[in-house]
Every structure is written in C-alpha cells, then in structure tokens.
Amino acid sequence: MAEEVKEKAEALDPRFMTSLARGLEVLAAFEGQEGLSVTQAAKLTGLPRSAVGRCLFTLERLGYVAAEGTSYRLCPGVLPLGRAFLLGDSLARAGQPVVEALRDRLGESSSLAMFDTRSRHRAVLYVCRAETMRIISVPLLIGSMLPSYCTSNGRVLLAALTPDALRAYLAGAELAARTAKTLTNTQALQAELARVRDQGWAMTDGELEPGLRSIAVPVRGPDGQALAALNLATQSAHRDQGWLLHTALPELQAAAAHLGRVAFR
Structure with missing residues (x-):
C-alpha cells in the first residue's frame, strides 16, 4: 500500500x-x-x-x-501464512487437482489465479500451479504475481469487474510495454476487455513475454461472479492459436465449471 x-x-x-x-x-x-x-x-x-x-x-x-x-x-x-490461505480458501483447495489434471491431459502448464487484493486489480496472484516446463524467464510458482492488463488470467478478471470498478482501474492503470505486442493504449485495452466479457474467455499472444501464448476462462461462484481465472499457457512455437481455441478452450471451460461446482458444494 x-x-x-x-x-x-x-x-x-x-x-x-x-x-x-x-x-x-x-x-x-x-x-x-x-x-x-x-x-x-x-x-x-x-x-x-x-x-x-x-x-x-x-x-x-x-x-x-x-x-x-x-x-x-x-x-x-513465513510458510504457514500462505498455507493458511491455501487450506482455508475453497477454490484454492479444490483447484490444485484441477490444474494438474489439465496439465496431464493437454501437456501444457496450467494455473488458477485471483486478483492480488493488495493492488486494486493491478495484478493477479497464482494460487494453484501445474507446470510442464519453464515458459517464462522467471519461475512461476504458487504466490507468483503478474500484471493484470497483459495476461489472459488478468483480462478475464478485469472483464468481470463492475463498470465503476473497471473505470477506476483504467484511470490509474500503468500499461507498460512488456513486448512489442503489449496493449498500452487504454481505449484498446477497454475494447479488448469488452470482447473478453462477451466471448467468455481471453487469449494473449506474446504480450507478457515474446513467444508466450495463453488462454483463460473465468471460474464462477454460486452467484455467477467470476472469483478466479483458469488458464493454460504454452510457447507459440509449440502450439498455435487454433489449438488453444479448439482443443484447450473446451477443456478449460469444462474444468472451470467442474471447479466451480466442487469448490462450493
């Protein structure tokens, strides 16, 4: 703060x-x-x-x-501080087997992320993680933090904000160019988030790091609110966008629906 x-x-x-x-x-x-x-x-x-x-x-x-x-x-x-959340939060507790199953079925890294509550929607935190190989220059572990605006998990969660909350975020957002592909224009990001909201998923391609391609869907609570985002990430040299849309997306959607049911039953 x-x-x-x-x-x-x-x-x-x-x-x-x-x-x-x-x-x-x-x-x-x-x-x-x-x-x-x-x-x-x-x-x-x-x-x-x-x-x-x-x-x-x-x-x-x-x-x-x-x-x-x-x-x-x-x-x-310090470890019990994080462990207390992982054991006490129903989504985090139920999410680890889900991301591991996605990784095993699809052969790509999978994560469950939530907003970092310290940063007013500016970042997401990984609460569950199953990795096949390092796909980014820094290790991504449970507790890793990434910016919301240029990640698929972050965009899914940003798109689910109320209009007032989204306006407040965009008004103060620092949209640094992480790569040549990063959306750094507020209007362009707002338009992309509207598309994400309408289609129900987000894809990023080389915006966080060159060659990193990712797709994410929301995980909803009993009231329909998006509480977390479930994603799959890969290298662009390994999987094309068509594979993410036609193979990974249906798997993610089914896994997110399953997670929402088991976490709140």
Whole structure:
C-alpha cells in the first residue's frame, strides 16, 4: 500500500494500524529477493530506514526473518501464512487437482489465479500451479504475481469487474510495454476487455513475454461472479492459436465449471 493511501486510511479510520501495515510491507518486499539490508528494504517500500529497522528487528524476534551480517533473509516461519490461505480458501483447495489434471491431459502448464487484493486489480496472484516446463524467464510458482492488463488470467478478471470498478482501474492503470505486442493504449485495452466479457474467455499472444501464448476462462461462484481465472499457457512455437481455441478452450471451460461446482458444494 502506498504511503499516501496509508495516511488516508489512518485519517478516515483510527483503527488502522500503521505499524502493522509497515511490517507487512517490509515482509512483502522480500518477494524475489534472496536477502535485503535495511537500506534496500527502505528503498523498495518507500518507508523510513528507522521504521524498516524496527520492523525487521520485530520480524526477526518472531522468527519470520533472520539476520545475516547487514542483511536479512526470510525464514521457514513465513510458510504457514500462505498455507493458511491455501487450506482455508475453497477454490484454492479444490483447484490444485484441477490444474494438474489439465496439465496431464493437454501437456501444457496450467494455473488458477485471483486478483492480488493488495493492488486494486493491478495484478493477479497464482494460487494453484501445474507446470510442464519453464515458459517464462522467471519461475512461476504458487504466490507468483503478474500484471493484470497483459495476461489472459488478468483480462478475464478485469472483464468481470463492475463498470465503476473497471473505470477506476483504467484511470490509474500503468500499461507498460512488456513486448512489442503489449496493449498500452487504454481505449484498446477497454475494447479488448469488452470482447473478453462477451466471448467468455481471453487469449494473449506474446504480450507478457515474446513467444508466450495463453488462454483463460473465468471460474464462477454460486452467484455467477467470476472469483478466479483458469488458464493454460504454452510457447507459440509449440502450439498455435487454433489449438488453444479448439482443443484447450473446451477443456478449460469444462474444468472451470467442474471447479466451480466442487469448490462450493
């Protein structure tokens, strides 16, 4: 959460705990990092060094990080925090066998993703993952975060937002060009999301990384709301768009319908 957002939250509600928010920000800064110094963590979070130092001292005392010289690294004690969600959320709990079955049937990597609730629709988080090979330059694991605007999972979820929520997202969206194919124009993205909403699926082709092709469908709750997105991803040299549409899409749709039933029965 940005500093100005935290200040606004504090002003609006005295129950907001700045110290807790800062501690969580510092913990989240370790994403993708083998270790962080106080200075590095302060730069990543935008927090004062003194506040970061106190957070790391507290996290060390609680067993979430360990000091190594002037740096800190995460400890195994953080793992139960994520495991609690995976065991407690019905979609995440039921989703892993589904993505594994898709991978085994189709021979391509499959994932279940939800909005990252920290980022107001700007990113999606993988809550289930079954991989055949590395299809992107960084490893994609449970907990990996990717931008919403240029991923098939993200577009499925963005297309399901209410008109007001989508307008708010588009008004503040930073549409960086990840590749030469990335949609970076707000109007073009809005038009694409309208197509996704009408057809019920999203496909991206080389927009996140060159050669990465992906298709996704929504997973709906009992009320019809899209709560997650189920996708299949491959290399463009391996599968063409026709295979994704005619072979993968029906499998994804059937798997998403099955997941929606078993997760909420």
